[in-house]
Amino acid sequence: MSTRVRDAPRVATRAHARRVGRKTRKSGTSSSAGRRRRDGVARSTADDGERSTAREARGAQSRREALLRAASATVMATTTTTADAARAAAGAARRLQETYFAATSKAIAPERWYPYWWALPLAPYGSKATALAEAVPGEVWTFDQLQGLLDVLVNVRMTVARLEGGGLWVHNPVAPTKELVGMVKELEKRYGAVKHIVVGSAAIEHKIYSGPFSKAFPNADVWLPPKNWTFPVDVPLETYVPFYPQGSPKTLPMQSIGGEQNVPWANEIEHAVLQVGGSSLRGFKDPWFVDTAFYLKRTKTVVLTDVMEKVSQQAPPVCQINPQPLLVRAMDEPDKVPANTSQARSDGWGKTVLFGLLFNPNAVEFEFSGDIANDLLDGFKWDPSWRADFDALVAKPMFVPPILAVLAFPRRRDEVKRWSNIVTSWDFTSIIPSHLDGPFNATPDEFTAAMDFALTATPYEQFGANAQSLIDVDKLSVDLKSLEVPKPLSPELITPPKPAQEAVEIVLDAASEQ
Numbered sequence: 455m456s457t458r459v460r461d462a463p464r465v466a467t468r469a470h471a472r473r474v475g476r477k478t479r480k481s482g483t484s485s486s487a488g489r490r491r492r493d494g495v496a497r498s499t500a501d502d503g504e505r506s507t508a509r510e511a512r513g514a515q516s517r518r519e520a521l522l523r524a525a526s527a528t529v530m531a532t533t534t535t536t537a538d539a540a541r542a543a544a545g546a547a548r549r550l551q552e553t554y555f556a557a558t559s560k561a562i563a564p565e566r567w568y569p570y571w572w573a574l575p576l577a578p579y580g581s582k583a584t585a586l587a588e589a590v591p592g593e594v595w596t597f598d599q600l601q602g603l604l605d606v607l608v609n610v611r612m613t614v615a616r617l618e619g620g621g622l623w624v625h626n627p628v629a630p631t632k633e634l635v636g637m638v639k640e641l642e643k644r645y646g647a648v649k650h651i652v653v654g655s656a657a658i659e660h661k662i663y664s665g666p667f668s669k670a671f672p673n674a675d676v677w678l679p680p681k682n683w684t685f686p687v688d689v690p691l692e693t694y695v696p697f698y699p700q701g702s703p704k705t706l707p708m709q710s711i712g713g714e715q716n717v718p719w720a721n722e723i724e725h726a727v728l729q730v731g732g733s734s735l736r737g738f739k740d741p742w743f744v745d746t747a748f749y750l751k752r753t754k755t756v757v758l759t760d761v762m763e764k765v766s767q768q769a770p771p772v773c774q775i776n777p778q779p780l781l782v783r784a785m786d787e788p789d790k791v792p793a794n795t796s797q798a799r800s801d802g803w804g805k806t807v808l809f810g811l812l813f814n815p816n817a818v819e820f821e822f823s824g825d826i827a828n829d830l831l832d833g834f835k836w837d838p839s840w841r842a843d844f845d846a847l848v849a850k851p852m853f854v855p856p857i858l859a860v861l862a863f864p865r866r867r868d869e870v871k872r873w874s875n876i877v878t879s880w881d882f883t884s885i886i887p888s889h890l891d892g893p894f895n896a897t898p899d900e901f902t903a904a905m906d907f908a909l910t911a912t913p914y915e916q917f918g919a920n921a922q923s924l925i926d927v928d929k930l931s932v933d934l935k936s937l938e939v940p941k942p943l944s945p946e947l948i949t950p951p952k953p954a955q956e957a958v959e960i961v962l963d964a965a966s967e968q
Contacts, residue, residue, distance in 0.1 A: 732865025
C-alpha cells in the first residue's frame with residue numbers, strides 16, 4: 455500500500471504533461487507566454503502532487519497509528535478481561551465468605567453467639583454453632599464446634615458421659631453458647647446435673663472455656679492436668695480467665711488406674727496423663743505437650759484430646775451447617791469456585807485437613823497477586839496429587855498427628871511408649887478424640903500399631919513428601935537449640951512382633967471395620 459501511495463503523484467504529473475504537449479503541437483504556436491503558462495501549470499501540478507503525496511503520507515501514518523491503537527486496545531482489553539476474571543473469582547470467594555459471616559452473625563443466630571471470643575480470637579470468632587451426636591445411646595454424647603484460622607476450620611469436640619450414680623462428666627468443654635448450654639441442660643433433666651468438668655490438655659483452645667462453662671454449671675468442680683501451662687504467656691488459667699465459681703481448678707493426679715481412689719469418678723473412669731518435655735519453651739525439663747487418656751469402663755470408650763486421630767472423606771456435621779468455608783477451600787485455583795455439592799464439600803474438607811495437619815502441604819502453591827486479603831482467601835493453586843495425599847490419611851485406621859509425630863514425641867519416645875502401654879492395657883473398642891472423626895472403632899492392638907509406627911518410622915514413611923516442612927522446622931529447632939536432639943525408642947520398649955496368623959487376623963478385622 456505504501457508503494458502505490460508514494461508513486462501516484464508522479465504518475466499523475468506525467469499524464470498531465472503529455473496532455474499539455476499534445477495541445478501545444480496541435481495549435482502550432484510557441485511563445486514565451488505559452489511556455490510561461492505551461493511552466494506555471496507544470497509547477498502548479500507538481501505542487502498539487504507534492505501536496506497530494508503529503509496528504510496521503512499523513513493518511514497512511516494515521517492509519518498505522520490507528521492500527522497500533524486498535525492493537526493496543528485489544529491487548530489492554532484482554533489483560534483487563536483476565537484481571538477482571540481474577541477479581542471476579544476473588545469476588546465470588548469473598549461473597550461466599552460474606553454469606554457465611556451473614557448466616558452466622560449474632561443478628562441471625564443469637565443462640566450461637568459467644569461474647570468472649572476475643573479471649574481466643576480464632577475463626578469463626580463469635581459464632582459457635584454446635585452439632586450434638588449420641589456416641590453411645592444413653593451413655594455418651596459429643597458436642598462439636600468449629601475453630602481455626604481464616605477459612606481453614608476444623609471441629610473441636612466436647613464429650614459428655616453419664617455417671618452411674620447420676621450426674622454428668624464433661625471432657626474438654628467448648629464455648630458455652632445459649633445453644634450449647636440448652637443442649638446440656640436437656641441431658642441434665644434426664645441424667646442429673648453436671649458434676650465434673652475435666653480438661654485433659656494443656657492447650658489453650660481446650661481449656662480456655664472451662665471457666666465460662668463452669669459459670670453455666672456453678673455446682674460442678676473443674677479439673678486441669680498437672681504442670682499445666684499457657685502459651686505464650688504462662689499464667690494460671692484462673693488469672694487469664696477468672697470465671698470459676700468454685701475457685702481455682704483442681705489438679706488431676708497423674709493417673710487413676712487399678713482402683714486408685716484419687717478422683718471422685720475412679721470406679722467408672724480411669725485415666726493416665728501424658729507429659730512430653732524437650733523444648734526450650736519449658737526449660738527442656740517441664741512438659742510442653744500434655745494430654746490425658748480417659749477410659750470409660752462401662753462403654754469401653756477411650757476419650758482423649760490430640761494424641762490419636764482418624765479422618766473420613768466427608769466433613770463432620772458441624773462443618774456442614776454453614777458449608778461456605780468448605781467451598782472456598784475446595785477451589786483448585788483462584789478462578790475455580792465450585793457449586794455446593796457433596797463432592798465439593800468433601801474436596802474442601804480434604805484440603806482443610808491437609809492444611810490443618812501439615813501446615814504446608816506439598817500439593818499446594820500460594821500465588822501472591824498483591825491483594826493480601828483476597829490472596830489469603832483464594833490465592834492457592836492445588837496440584838491434583840492432593841487427592842492421593844488425603845486418601846492416604848483416610849486409609850489409616852488411626853494416626854498420630856504429624857506435629858506430634860515429627861516435633862514432639864521424638865524427644866521423649868520412651869515416656870510416650872510407657873503411657874501408650876497403660877492405654878492399651880484397657881479393653882476399649884472405640885476412641886473419641888477432640889478433633890476430626892469421633893467416635894471411631896479401635897482396639898488396643900490397633901492403637902499399639904499406630905503408636906509404634908509414629909515412634910519408629912521416619913517422617914517420610916509416615917506422611918511422604920508432605921512431611922518436609924515439619925522436617926525443616928525440626929532441623930532448625932535443633933540447630934537453634936530450642937528442641938532437644940531426638941532420642942530413639944529403647945529396645946526393651948519395642949513391641950515384639952505378633953505371630954503371623956494373629957497379625958493377619960488383626961489386619962482383616964481392621965479392614966472389615968472400614
